[in-house]
Amino acid sequence: MSGKPRLTYFNGRGRMEPVRWLLAAAGVEFEEVFLETSEQYEKLIKDGVLMFQQVPLVEIDGMKMVQTRAILSYIAGKYNLYGKELKERALIDMYVEGITDLMQMILMFPFSPPEEKGKNLDSIKDKATTRYFPVFEKVLKQHGQDFLVGNKFSWADIQLIEAILAVEEKIPAVLSGFPQLQAFKIRVSNVPTIKKFLQPGSPRKPPPDQHYVETVLKVFKR
Amino acid sequence: MSGKPKLHYFNGRGRMEPIRWLLAAAGVEFEECFMEKKDDLLKLRKDGALLFEQVPMVEIDGMKLVQTRAICNYIASKYNLYGKDLKERALIDMYVEAMMDLNELLMAYPYQPADKKEQHFANMLDKATNRYFPVFEKVLKDHGQDYLVGNRFSRVDVQLLEIILMAEEFKPDILVKFPLLQSFKERISNIPTIKKFLQPGSQRKPLPEEKDIPKVIQIFY
Numbered sequence: 001m002s003g004k005p006r007l008t009y010f011n012g013r014g015r016m017e018p019v020r021w022l023l024a025a026a027g028v029e030f031e032e033v034f035l036e037t038s039e040q041y042e043k044l045i046k047d048g049v050l051m052f053q054q055v056p057l058v059e060i061d062g063m064k065m066v067q068t069r070a071i072l073s074y075i076a077g078k079y080n081l082y083g084k085e086l087k088e089r090a091l092i093d094m095y096v097e098g099i100t101d102l103m104q105m106i107l108m109f110p111f112s113p114p115e116e117k118g119k120n121l122d123s124i125k126d127k128a129t130t131r132y133f134p135v136f137e138k139v140l141k142q143h144g145q146d147f148l149v150g151n152k153f154s155w156a157d158i159q160l161i162e163a164i165l166a167v168e169e170k171i172p173a174v175l176s177g178f179p180q181l182q183a184f185k186i187r188v189s190n191v192p193t194i195k196k197f198l199q200p201g202s203p204r205k206p207p208p209d210q211h212y213v214e215t216v217l218k219v220f221k222r
Numbered sequence: 223m224s225g226k227p228k229l230h231y232f233n234g235r236g237r238m239e240p241i242r243w244l245l246a247a248a249g250v251e252f253e254e255c256f257m258e259k260k261d262d263l264l265k266l267r268k269d270g271a272l273l274f275e276q277v278p279m280v281e282i283d284g285m286k287l288v289q290t291r292a293i294c295n296y297i298a299s300k301y302n303l304y305g306k307d308l309k310e311r312a313l314i315d316m317y318v319e320a321m322m323d324l325n326e327l328l329m330a331y332p333y334q335p336a337d338k339k340e341q342h343f344a345n346m347l348d349k350a351t352n353r354y355f356p357v358f359e360k361v362l363k364d365h366g367q368d369y370l371v372g373n374r375f376s377r378v379d380v381q382l383l384e385i386i387l388m389a390e391e392f393k394p395d396i397l398v399k400f401p402l403l404q405s406f407k408e409r410i411s412n413i414p415t416i417k418k419f420l421q422p423g424s425q426r427k428p429l430p431e432e433k434d435i436p437k438v439i440q441i442f443y
Contacts, residue, residue, distance in 0.1 A: 089299070093292030
């Protein structure tokens with residue numbers, strides 16, 4: 001037993017990727033167990049390890065944590081990435097929740113039927129460029145600080161850079177109308193723990209491919 | 223300007239109801255501004271009042287808070303309904319997130335198209351009785367305390383009562399296999415602020431009526 005947090009999920013991004021980002025940004029090493037078969041998943045359920053029969057699962061500090069937001073809130077709180085008081089927390093929560101809504105579209109994209117993919121991609125581009133990115137562009141412009149909240153690196157910055165990079169993978173020029181976000185992306189990419197996570201060989205997972213989609217469907221027997 | 227929180231939503235449960243429950247449980251009076259038609263939503267957007275163009279929005283302590291979870295987290299913390307430390311928060315968060323998953327299913331049911339209603343109904347009741355309620359029955363059984371976390375009333379007790387009552391509206395005997403949830407329901411319902419909220423004339427909203435569904439859909443789509 002190493003004392004490091006242990007993550008159980010597929011060998012891919014999905015709902016676990018924000019957790020990997022947050023732990024990495026906090027400089028916390030972690031172990032991973034990858035789900036590959038439905039038998040493995042059924043065994044986890046049978047052993048009573050998954051409180052609501054779902055993954056992500058993160059074993060940390062003696063707890064078997066489930067529910068992505070609960071896991072992220074705990075890690076952010078523990079590693080001082082959650083603002084210094086209630087109002088900063090409220091801002092961080094709002095920003096993170098908005099970004100999560102955008103990321104949800106990206107999460108579901110590989111599982112949409114081929115004939116809907118074009119429409120879904122347009123929707124991602126539309127929401128990113130008209131609903132979400134303008135908000136963060138304005139936040140950065142208005143306070144002129146390096147980070148989104150409280151002039152200090154936080155969970156909100158990590159979630160935003162994850163989202164920017166994920167959307168850019170699909171729409172390479174998506175930041176073209178957003179100079180503040182372009183500078184933010186470079187700045188946050190150079191935070192040492194983030195820089196390390198962005199290098200090859202890190203626990204960061206590649207974009208979902210056909211094999212990933214098939215594995216998920218197989219494990220969940222859909 | 224009254225100093226009371228002001229809630230912006232349509233006159234129904236939806237995503238605002240857990241917020242109404244939490245404020246009521248904390249004994250906080252609040253005002254409500256109801257959207258009746260799409261123009262009301264468009265006006266809020268045009269005025270720059272909605273950070274991501276969406277409701278719920280709650281004006282509180284000089285902020286225009288959006289995103290249901292952000293709003294609930296703020297209220298719960300401010301009124302000491304969020305546990306005493308990080309680990310209690312973690313438990314509360316795990317339970318609350320699961321309850322929100324169930325709430326999504328229950329809340330979405332009235333708005334399902336006719337051909338999807340039956341399957342949705344079966345799925346939501348199956349999840350309630352086989353995935354979620356057994357967990358909370360066991361939590362109460364294992365520690366034998368009155369409240370779910372930390373032997374103290376918190377947001378998660380409020381949320382659990384809310385979803386129990388919502389599930390019972392669809393299946394009145396849904397707690398038949400859960401004796402501890404039955405006594406939990408009685409106990410929490412009798413907390414003075416909750417008891418008041420459960421009485422007629424409070425700001426608790428009823429189940430949507432069939433005739434109101436098109437109006438709500440028209441506001442948002």
